[in-house]
Amino acid sequence: MLNTRTKAGMIAFLACIAFAWLTLQLFSPPKSLPASANTLSFSAERAMEHLKIIAKEPHSVGTPANEEVIKYLVKELEILGLDVQIQDTLVSRVNEQRKSTRVSRVKNIIGVLKGTNSSKGVMLMAHHDSQPNTPGAADDGSGVVAILESVRAIKAEGTLQNDLIVLITDNEESGLLGAKAFVDYHPLLKDVGVLINLEARGNRGTSVSFEMNDENGWIVREFKRSAPYPFANSMAYEIYKIMPNDTDFSMFRETPVAGVNSATVEGFVHYHSMTDTPENISHDLVQNHGANMLGMARHFGNIDLKNTKAEDAVFFNPIGSSLIIYPAKYNLAFILLMIALFVATVILGIRRNQVVLPQMFIGIGYFLVILAISGIGSFLLQQGILAMHPHYTLFYANNFYNVEFYFFAFLGLAGFFYAVIFGFQPELNGLSLSLGGVLMLAMMTFGLMLGLPTGSYVIYYPLIGYLIVQLVLLVLDINAENKPVPYAIGQFLALAPAIGLWSQTIYLLFETFGLTQAIVAPVILFCFLGILMIPILRMISLWKKRILNTFGVLTILYGLVGGAMTADYTKEKPLQTHLMYGVDKDHNNAVWATNKRYKNDWVGTLIPSDNPRPFNEIYPGWDWQIWRAVAPLSQVQSSNMSIVSDTLTIDNQRIIELDVQFDDFVNSMEFFLEKGSGITDIRINDFEVIPKATKKDDLVYVNFYAPPMEGFKFTIQTKNDTQSVRIVDRIIGLPTDLFKEPMPDNMIHGPGTRSNVTLAKKSYAF
Numbered sequence: 001m002l003n004t005r006t007k008a009g010m011i012a013f014l015a016c017i018a019f020a021w022l023t024l025q026l027f028s029p030p031k032s033l034p035a036s037a038n039t040l041s042f043s044a045e046r047a048m049e050h051l052k053i054i055a056k057e058p059h060s061v062g063t064p065a066n067e068e069v070i071k072y073l074v075k076e077l078e079i080l081g082l083d084v085q086i087q088d089t090l091v092s093r094v095n096e097q098r099k100s101t102r103v104s105r106v107k108n109i110i111g112v113l114k115g116t117n118s119s120k121g122v123m124l125m126a127h128h129d130s131q132p133n134t135p136g137a138a139d140d141g142s143g144v145v146a147i148l149e150s151v152r153a154i155k156a157e158g159t160l161q162n163d164l165i166v167l168i169t170d171n172e173e174s175g176l177l178g179a180k181a182f183v184d185y186h187p188l189l190k191d192v193g194v195l196i197n198l199e200a201r202g203n204r205g206t207s208v209s210f211e212m213n214d215e216n217g218w219i220v221r222e223f224k225r226s227a228p229y230p231f232a233n234s235m236a237y238e239i240y241k242i243m244p245n246d247t248d249f250s251m252f253r254e255t256p257v258a259g260v261n262s263a264t265v266e267g268f269v270h271y272h273s274m275t276d277t278p279e280n281i282s283h284d285l286v287q288n289h290g291a292n293m294l295g296m297a298r299h300f301g302n303i304d305l306k307n308t309k310a311e312d313a314v315f316f317n318p319i320g321s322s323l324i325i326y327p328a329k330y331n332l333a334f335i336l337l338m339i340a341l342f343v344a345t346v347i348l349g350i351r352r353n354q355v356v357l358p359q360m361f362i363g364i365g366y367f368l369v370i371l372a373i374s375g376i377g378s379f380l381l382q383q384g385i386l387a388m389h390p391h392y393t394l395f396y397a398n399n400f401y402n403v404e405f406y407f408f409a410f411l412g413l414a415g416f417f418y419a420v421i422f423g424f425q426p427e428l429n430g431l432s433l434s435l436g437g438v439l440m441l442a443m444m445t446f447g448l449m450l451g452l453p454t455g456s457y458v459i460y461y462p463l464i465g466y467l468i469v470q471l472v473l474l475v476l477d478i479n480a481e482n483k484p485v486p487y488a489i490g491q492f493l494a495l496a497p498a499i500g501l502w503s504q505t506i507y508l509l510f511e512t513f514g515l516t517q518a519i520v521a522p523v524i525l526f527c528f529l530g531i532l533m534i535p536i537l538r539m540i541s542l543w544k545k546r547i548l549n550t551f552g553v554l555t556i557l558y559g560l561v562g563g564a565m566t567a568d569y570t571k572e573k574p575l576q577t578h579l580m581y582g583v584d585k586d587h588n589n590a591v592w593a594t595n596k597r598y599k600n601d602w603v604g605t606l607i608p609s610d611n612p613r614p615f616n617e618i619y620p621g622w623d624w625q626i627w628r629a630v631a632p633l634s635q636v637q638s639s640n641m642s643i644v645s646d647t648l649t650i651d652n653q654r655i656i657e658l659d660v661q662f663d664d665f666v667n668s669m670e671f672f673l674e675k676g677s678g679i680t681d682i683r684i685n686d687f688e689v690i691p692k693a694t695k696k697d698d699l700v701y702v703n704f705y706a707p708p709m710e711g712f713k714f715t716i717q718t719k720n721d722t723q724s725v726r727i728v729d730r731i732i733g734l735p736t737d738l739f740k741e742p743m744p745d746n747m748i749h750g751p752g753t754r755s756n757v758t759l760a761k762k763s764y765a766f
Contacts, residue, residue, distance in 0.1 A: 005480055008488035009539025010547075015492050016499060016533065023503040026320035029206050029288035030229060039156045042294045044287035046152075047145040050076065051278045051286070054128070054144060055137035058274075060732070061104060061129045061171040062667060062706025069128050073109050073144065073168055080151050082111030082166060090687040091181035097244075099694040103684060104170075104177040104705035110188065111166035113151070113159070120193025120305035121163035122297055123257075124150065125179075127172035127248060131272045132667070132732045133749045133756050137281045138264070139271060143198030144168055146290035153294055160301030165192060172248050174668075174705050174753075179248035183255060193305030194219070195259030196296050197249040198289050202511070204282035205266025207289045210236040211249060212260055217310030219258045220325055224315075226299030227260075227292040230323045233316040235455035235505075258308035262292065265512045269399045272751030273576065314454045316461070319500035328454045335445055338460045341467035342435070342442060348474045349431060356432045363436020363531070370421055371527045374414040381413055382515055385560075389567045390598045394576045394750060397514035401573040402566035407510050409559025416552030418530050422537065430480075430538030431470065437531030438463060458501065459528075465497035466532055480539050491536045495529075502529050569746050576750035577743065579603055581734050582618040582759040583636045591617065593628040595754050602743055606631070618761045620672050620726060621697040634735035637664035638760035639707075639727060641714070646766065653680060654718050656766050658725075661711040666729045668705045668753070673716065674724040676700035681717035724765045731758040 002010075032044035053072055059065035070086070077084045087108040094101050109128065112121075126143025130136025147166055154160060165188060169178030183189055198207075209232035212219050216237070224230050249261035264285055270276045312328040349355025385392070385406060392398045422433075441459050448456035473479070473490045480487050506524055540547065569575035577600055580593045592606045593615055599607060612625035644657040673679060676693035679700050683689060691700040716723060734756060743749075749756035 005484040006540050008484040009536055012488040012492045012536045013540065016495055016536070019496065019499050020503040023319055023500050024507055027206055027231070027504045029284040030291060032283035032287040040153055042149055042153055042287065042290040044283045044290060047149040047286050047290055048278065048283060050145040050148050051137055051141050055135040055141040055278050057135055058132055059130050059136065060132040060667065061106070061174060066129055070107055070109060073128060076148055077109070077111040077166060080155055082113050082151070084109065084111045087181060087186055089181050089185060090684060091177050091184065092689050093175050093177060093180055094690055094692050095175065099692050100701035100703055101690055101692055102175045102177060102703045102705070103689055104174060105708060106170040106178040106181050108170050108178045108182055109168040113164040115160045115162040115164065115301065117161050118163040121165040121191045122300045123165040123167055123192045123195045124293060124297060125167045125169065125195060125197040125248060127169040127178060129170050129173055131173045131751055132753060133751055134272050134274055134276045137276050137278045138200035138203040139276060140172065140199060142200055142281060142286050142289055146198055146286065146293050149290050150294040150297055154297060160298070162193070162301045162305060163191065164297065164301060169248050171705055176246055176248050176251050179251035183251045189255065192257050193308055194300045195249070195252055195257050196293055197247065197259065197261045198293060199247045199261065199263035201263055201265045201271050202267035203270040203276055203280055204285050205264045206231050207262045207264055207285065207292055208232065208236065209260050209262040211240050212237060213258045215309040215312060217313040217327065218308050219260060220313050220315050222299065223260055223296065224323045224325060226296045228295050229288055229292055229321050231317055231321055232323065234314050235316065235452065235458050238452035238455040260296065262289070265508060268397060268511060268514060269395055269401050269403065271396055274748040275574065312454055314457050316457055316501065318497065331449050331453060331456055334460050334464065335449060335456070338442060338445065338464050338467065341464060341471060342438060345467050345471050345474065346435060348471065352474050352477060354429070354431050354474060354479055355435060356429050359429050359432035360436040360439065362428065363433035364440055366421060366433060367437040367440050367527060367531055370418060370530070373417045373421070374527060377413050377417055378410055381410065385515065385563070391569065391575055391600060392515065393598050394578065394596055394600065397516040399514035400567065402563050403514050405559045405562035405566065406515060407559070408555050409563065412552045412555025412559060415548060415555060419548030419552055422534065430535040434531055434534040441528060458505065462498035462501055466494045469494035484539065488536065488539060495532055498529050498532055571745050574746050574748040575600055577603055577747045578750040578755040579606070579734065580754060580757050580759060581631060583633070583761065584617050585638065585760060585762040588633065590631040590633045591628050592631045593626055595626050599627055600747070602747055618728060618759050620699060632738050634738055636735065636758055636760050638729045638762060639666055639669060641725070641727065641764055643766060654720070656716045656718070656723060658714040659711065660714050662709055665709060665731070666707060667732050668703065668730045669707055670728040670730065671702040671704065672726040673700040674698065675720045678719040679716060680719065683715040685713050722765060724763065726761060726763045729760040731760065732756065734758060
């Protein structure tokens with residue numbers, strides 16, 4: 001028979017699991033509203049009618065499909081009564097990391113609905129282009145249709161006080177170039193007070209506001225007042241600032257504009273994929289996106305937007321969509337409170353004979369051992385999964401459609417290690433071991449405060465709640481021996497803040513990084529949360545090892561067996577495949593190539609060789625080893641360059657004016673100019689391009705998107721006596737005449753500009 005202590009401990013343990021599940025249920029989007037919903041409300045079903053048109057096919061920058069999307073959006077905005085214009089311009093942006101310059105012709109759609117007495121404008125932003133191999137229903141069709149439906153609802157209610165500005169940018173996917181064009185060139189920028197941007201890194205789940213402007217105190221408080229589902233946290237804001245990822249919102253960071261940037265990360269397997277279709281997108285996500293955008297637009301549209309900055313704030317959802325906000329300057333006070341509570345708990349615990357100081361230091365050792373073993377075990381499990389299912393590596397972050405199964409496998413593995421290690425020395429005091437881990441976490445908080453100042457709450461908030469309850473239990477002299485039921489209830493309450501905050505954090509981390517960073521989830525959950533659970537686990541000391549070991553093993557098996565049973569790709573869950581066809585027009589030969597380390601069966605028939613080599617017959621200086629094979633030569637049309645003039649200035653600089661013409665449609669072009677250090681200027685028509693020479697090969701690399709098919713003038717100013725130019729034309733699609741059998745229907749072309757693309761290289765010397 002189980003005694004009262006063991007029963008109370010088991011119930012508290014199960015209550016913790018149930019509360020974690022409830023936390024994740026509360027972290028979910030609202031249900032979509034039907035098309036028959038009140039006209040003043042946002043209806044995802046009404047928005048979906050637009051999405052079926054916008055995302056019916058891929059529509060990357062400069063393509064005929066994108067032109068059709070632009071025409072549709074202009075028409076719809078005009079029907080809604082906006083004053084619409086197209087910002088049609090060239091824009092450039094230097095990529096410091098790749099030592100290149102991106103240039104693009106962009107067509108931004110801008111609409112204005114004048115307010116009755118505007119202080120500043122409220123801008124709604126999303127991008128209308130997709131990547132080449134995706135219809136872009138979520139990314140970013142969901143943002144675009146949220147704008148259309150929000151504007152419709154606003155018009156149905158009446159005019160706002162402030163101007164409503166719509167910016168639907170072009171070529172976000174190739175470097176945020178449409179947003180940069182607006183920020184650099186458009187006079188409306190000075191009239192924008194608040195920016196609301198919508199993005200997507202998946203196709204379902206909750207719309208999370210992961211970025212706001214610096215000095216965000218004002219915007220986050222107004223966000224809480226206006227968004228009906230205000231999911232946000234300042235830790236995401238801190239992490240995103242130091243990551244290499246960007247959205248259109250990034251182009252506004254150096255402007256006075258305040259703003260909110262929101263996206264979803266669930267369903268990451270569909271990101272930039274041909275499966276990102278209207279049929280696959282969650283209508284609830286569209287509802288979440290749109291309801292928040294409409295709420296914010298109405299709120300910001302009727303308040304003064306002249307002063308939109310205040311000192312930075314800490315903000316987070318303790319559970320569900322409730323949002324806690326306070327000034328970041330209070331961080332130190334909360335950390336000092338945490339330390340004071342810790343010291344008081346230790347002192348009183350010693351006096352009550354509930355804390356043994358030497359065992360606290362054993363708890364520190366346990367914490368570090370758990371951290372190390374869970375990390376190593378998770379890494380080995382990750383490698384094992386990828387070895388068994390190498391086709392997962394063809395997807396972003398190795399995320400296949402069944403990635404959620406592996407979430408359980410990693411958690412179960414960490415739980416198993418946890419049970420094994422804490423099964424040793426069962427006579428040790430639970431609170432003492434726990435406080436040893438708490439001390440380690442408290443020390444981490446100081447590092448977070450320095451490195452991620454508005455993110456340090458992620459540790460001190462749960463610890464303050466935990467220590468307060470432990471202190472109360474000690475003051476009332478409630479322990480597992482004399483009052484097991486109240487003690488178990490108290491331990492559950494002590495864990496509630498940590499479970500509420502960390503459960504959704506762990507889930508988001510796994511959804512965001514998947515199998516590439518799977519170590520993060522179990523380490524945080526079982527080293528941070530697990531260390532706090534020791535007092536409960538000690539209540540079931542006679543059973544805990546058996547229970548946790550069994551629970552861990554069953555969870556691992558559930559994840560691995562479930563993953564294995566769903567690892568096959570099908571027509572409904574197709575395999576991404578990555579293939580390039582390169583034509584060297586200088587030497588009249590061709591090559592198949594793939595930049596993925598794993599070759600699926602279809603690619604393997606075209607590239608049987610297992611001897612990777614550089615792709616430098618197409619790209620100069622490309623020393624990355626890739627799979628490749630000789631290919632039949634197809635008649636691929638490309639651009640042609642001819643010299644118009646070659647003049648010498650008085651300071652001995654050559655100005656070479658070249659004419660570029662096209663025999664067929666080209667999506668984008670890459671220019672490689674040798675002797676780059678001697679180049680002083682490059683122009684496309686009359687637009688000045690900023691050259692950036694590589695350190696390694698003395699090349700200037702210019703990537704030109706959406707070149708005008710009527711041709712253009714390319715001008716080089718150089719100090720060199722001779723100048724070499726290599727052009728690589730990128731054409732979406734592969735030559736169909738080379739395939740005896742089409743790609744199987746359980747495969748799709750992978751994302752990016754290095755997949756499903758024909759590359760035509762031609763060199764010139766002047």
